[in-house]
Amino acid sequence: MDAAVIVVGAGPAGMMLAGELRLAGVEVVVLERLVERTGESRGLGFTARTMEVFDQRGILPRFGEVETSTQGHFGGLPIDFGVLEGAWQAAKTVPQSVTETHLEQWATGLGADIRRGHEVLSLTDDGAGVTVEVRGPEGKHTLRAAYLVGCDGGRSSVRKAAGFDFPGTAATMEMYLADIKGVELQPRMIGETLPGGMVMVGPLPGGITRIIVCERGTPPQRRETPPSWHEVADAWKRLTGDDIAHAEPVWVSAFGNATRQVTEYRRGRVILAGDSAHIHLPAGGQGMNTSIQDAVNLGWKLGAVVNGTATEELLDSYHSERHAVGKRLLMNTQAQGLLFLSGPEVQPLRDVLTELIQYGEVARHLAGMVSGLEITYDVGTGSHPLLGKRMPALELTTATRETSSTELLHTARGVLLDLADNPRLRARAAAWSDRVDIVTAVPGEVSATSGLRDTTAVLIRPDGHVAWAAPGSHHDLPMALERWFGAPLTG
Numbered sequence: 001m002d003a004a005v006i007v008v009g010a011g012p013a014g015m016m017l018a019g020e021l022r023l024a025g026v027e028v029v030v031l032e033r034l035v036e037r038t039g040e041s042r043g044l045g046f047t048a049r050t051m052e053v054f055d056q057r058g059i060l061p062r063f064g065e066v067e068t069s070t071q072g073h074f075g076g077l078p079i080d081f082g083v084l085e086g087a088w089q090a091a092k093t094v095p096q097s098v099t100e101t102h103l104e105q106w107a108t109g110l111g112a113d114i115r116r117g118h119e120v121l122s123l124t125d126d127g128a129g130v131t132v133e134v135r136g137p138e139g140k141h142t143l144r145a146a147y148l149v150g151c152d153g154g155r156s157s158v159r160k161a162a163g164f165d166f167p168g169t170a171a172t173m174e175m176y177l178a179d180i181k182g183v184e185l186q187p188r189m190i191g192e193t194l195p196g197g198m199v200m201v202g203p204l205p206g207g208i209t210r211i212i213v214c215e216r217g218t219p220p221q222r223r224e225t226p227p228s229w230h231e232v233a234d235a236w237k238r239l240t241g242d243d244i245a246h247a248e249p250v251w252v253s254a255f256g257n258a259t260r261q262v263t264e265y266r267r268g269r270v271i272l273a274g275d276s277a278h279i280h281l282p283a284g285g286q287g288m289n290t291s292i293q294d295a296v297n298l299g300w301k302l303g304a305v306v307n308g309t310a311t312e313e314l315l316d317s318y319h320s321e322r323h324a325v326g327k328r329l330l331m332n333t334q335a336q337g338l339l340f341l342s343g344p345e346v347q348p349l350r351d352v353l354t355e356l357i358q359y360g361e362v363a364r365h366l367a368g369m370v371s372g373l374e375i376t377y378d379v380g381t382g383s384h385p386l387l388g389k390r391m392p393a394l395e396l397t398t399a400t401r402e403t404s405s406t407e408l409l410h411t412a413r414g415v416l417l418d419l420a421d422n423p424r425l426r427a428r429a430a431a432w433s434d435r436v437d438i439v440t441a442v443p444g445e446v447s448a449t450s451g452l453r454d455t456t457a458v459l460i461r462p463d464g465h466v467a468w469a470a471p472g473s474h475h476d477l478p479m480a481l482e483r484w485f486g487a488p489l490t491g
Contacts, residue, residue: 003029003113004306006132006145008120009152010034012043012096013274013291015103015112017149019057020299022110023412026306029143030112031134033119033152040251041095042177043288044202044210048081049372050289051088052390053296056409056464062102066091073190074332074366075283075339076198077354081367085449090371093204096288123148123161125268146306149271149298151291156276164272165263168279168330171220171256173341176213176232183247185209196239198340208250214341215239220256227254257281257337259330265319273298278326283336284370290329293372294322300412300462309435310486321377332369377465380480384472385451390464394452395444403441405460412462413437414485416477420456425470425477431488432481459484 005021007014010032021028046054051068054060068089070082081090108114118136130148134141150158159166188201200212215235229252233245261278265271274291298318304310339350356362368374376388386392394405396417408415414436416429426438436459446452459468459480468480482488 001129001145002143003027003145004147005029005302006031006130006143006148008032008132008148008150008158009156009274009276010037010100010104010114010116011151011153011274011291012100012103012288013276013295014149014151015100015107016292017151017273017295017299018112018114019103019107019110020295020412021303022107022112023057024300024303024307026303028112029145030107030114031118031120031132031143032114032116035117037097037100038251039097040253041097041179042253042255042282043096043099043285044204045091045094045285046099046292047090047285047289047371048084048088049375049390050292051091052393052406052464053292055088055393056406057106057412058407058410059102059106062106063091063094063098067093072284072367072370074357074370075336075350075353076190076193077339077350077357078190079357079363079367079370081371083360083363084367084371084373085447093202095204099288120152120157120161123158123270125162125270127268130269147269147271147302149273149302150276151272151274151295152276154275154279156272158270159262159272159276162267162270164267166260167263168260169258171258173214173216174218174220174254174256176227176235176252176254177210178213178229178232178252179204179208179210179250180244180247181208181250183209183244185211185242185244193340194239195344197235199236199239211236211244213239216341216343220258221254223254226252228252255282257341259334261323261326261330265323266315271298271302271315271318273322277322278330280330280333281337281341283333283340286329286333286370286372289372290325293325293375296463297322304435304486314484314486325372325375328369379465379467380473380475380483382469382473382475384455384466384469386455386458386466386469387473389451389466391458391460391466392450392452394446394450396439396441397444398439398441408437408439409460409462409464411437414462414467415439415458415460416481417441417458417460418456419443419458422457425457428477429481431490432485434489435485436481 004027007030072081121133123132131144185201197216198214202210229249273294379388416438418440457470
């Protein structure tokens, strides 16, 4: 084996996965077709859930001061995400290129081997490992690993080579995205519906303005190169009446509303994550965030299987948990597309939803869906409100220091948090201490909405989700530990 895991694609999902695997002590090689990052930024900022993910790995400080906001939308209808009590605010205007840079620096700092200018030509999964043929700067060669993960985007060569089924719907329209200089435009941060289509305008750092243009009735094109700037400027003028042809384009791109998802996230020793597994209309900026969260769900599980502490049954849970998340992602982006890309015939529906969003429960439901904060995994039955959900940030005092539940997850290990100084509980978990940190602590202030009132113990997975809690879980602690962390140590 040249590495335990080969990751194909050095975008946000690939870099996040590489870092997660290195935290698990797994040797990883990342193969990237491009010689260097393009500097283009399809995604901007990150959602509240990704803010939590970056915080739990200690990555967030790398971004410095981040502009945040509670303002968001669902299909162009404004929602105040402040209705989600205790949640992080979403980061705004952080270009995807900046996110990729920080993730790459984090992953390489942990020892990930990033190889740019290396294109995967073919792959073979023989049941004992995966062999890939690669064309690199010095010619063709082969590499072999125990597992291969495709994080190589919507046109994934890994997905095609491994024969994954990718059902869904083809694009029915084309939209333009451009970052431009030398023009002043009125901000239209939430897509503005016009008689002929939709436009969006947002300021970016460095005097750059981002525009998105969707001219209704424009058929999708199979483009090998980006559209020209005059195509974008002409569409803008037809929709708004304004001439912006004199602006300087920084970069121009086109995208459609194709919606597809693979039927399985894993086939043998080949696994998919991020846009390789699902493509959709980029409504609400969910694509990059879901991809990063795919990687966080997969990394610790794949690491445990490679290290021999867990069986492939744990790896199967990656598909069962994240395929369901991807399915809801496709559903909500399709719904949003109907709302802000359709014509006046949909205005009655927009009006009804605008009324419904005024109800707190509806606003919380839609905000949770778009932000990813609604995600709950099946970790077993019980009455505790946090089972399967992410552990909220909790200030803690141990015998030696002040810390937090978030800081305890920096190393991507499991955490058993004993909040009632229960020696018997700690003794029952001792056989998993090589994989799970057992921490006795006094909690700080616990809010009424945190779900932690009267909680005496919590088992937290490396991805931050609660796998067991007391009181409230209907299965005992050793059963939960074995399910998520493998067999206990013996002898």
